[in-house]
Amino acid sequence: MIIHFCPLCGTPTIRRYDGGRERDACPSCGWVHYSEMAVGVGALVLRGERVLLVERGIPPVGRWTLPSGWIEQEETLETAVRRELKEETALDGRALGVICIRNIPKMARNELYVCLLCEVAPDVEPVPDGEESTQARFVHPSEFDSLDLSLFSRFVVERYLALRPQPWPLTADFPYREAYPDAAIFSPF
Template sequence: MAPRFCMECGHPLELREIGGEERHACTACSFVHWGNYSIGVGALVLREEKVLLVRRAIQPGKGNWTNPGGYIEQHEPIEKTIVREVMEETGVTATVRGIVALRDQPRDIHNVYVAFAMDYVDGEPVPDGVEVDAAGFFSLEEMKQMQVAGFTQWLVDIAIHGDMQGLLPDKEPNAPFQGSGFSNLRR
């Protein structure tokens, strides 16, 4: 569904060519609707050669085993989002080690998914009972008997067989900015 009214002043939007693309722009102010986007995050938490998985209790993917994850909130740093999502869905405390995979799905709502390698800290998996109805740490052998979502299988392969270096948080960026940056540069 295309936007019809300006989010800044409420006037009608019209289609205009801006930057080589047709975009919805306000007829009264300078507002331009640049598109619809969502940013999802997923956790790859390993403990003793096992991966933390949850079974989805809601659509999409109800009944499938997936890695814990969710969507960022408007003013929430992305590395806090994934820590929160793991805690909310499983009760497990984990810390971010780095980014190990990205998925880009351009569509009506353009989705970018960021997969984080995470270090297990504490807690036994307990499902939230809303979004997930089961949670646990599982070996590759155990997963063969489970209905694991295809995308999660790909991520688990990265978690188990990849070098897990990925992109690491840049704790001392050379240019100040609000938020966090990730880099594969080793300092």
């Protein structure tokens, strides 16, 4: 990917050797283009043996997936997954931890998709927003074959249900909290 203008200050970029290769860089403020990343989050929410899935109203329309979406610049994985749950299912949730990370390097951008085990109140039913999600409900795995279910969502659900691993929780004692008050660490320790 070619970056013609600095995204921070708008100055036309130059090519500069940095970190082992030629990169687009800003001669004014010093910004260097290392990579394009896109980070998505997905929520795995269980209710007994059933799992919360949504039917997409945006391409690929009709595909069933875990509630998911791209994170915003200012969000952590935790705040992003709570927002996506709320948007696509109207459920208020809480992330218990990370259970799976998918990484696909592409030419346009290097993609990370992080699945978090989440919990929601036991007695509230999901409601789709009618745009991003056209259906939202708890689905039993015996129904999977009858749905146009995302292969990755299916992989996550089936492996999780088979193995029930401990998620990597959000660690409370961030070591330099003062510098990054909104930062988050997910780890097994």
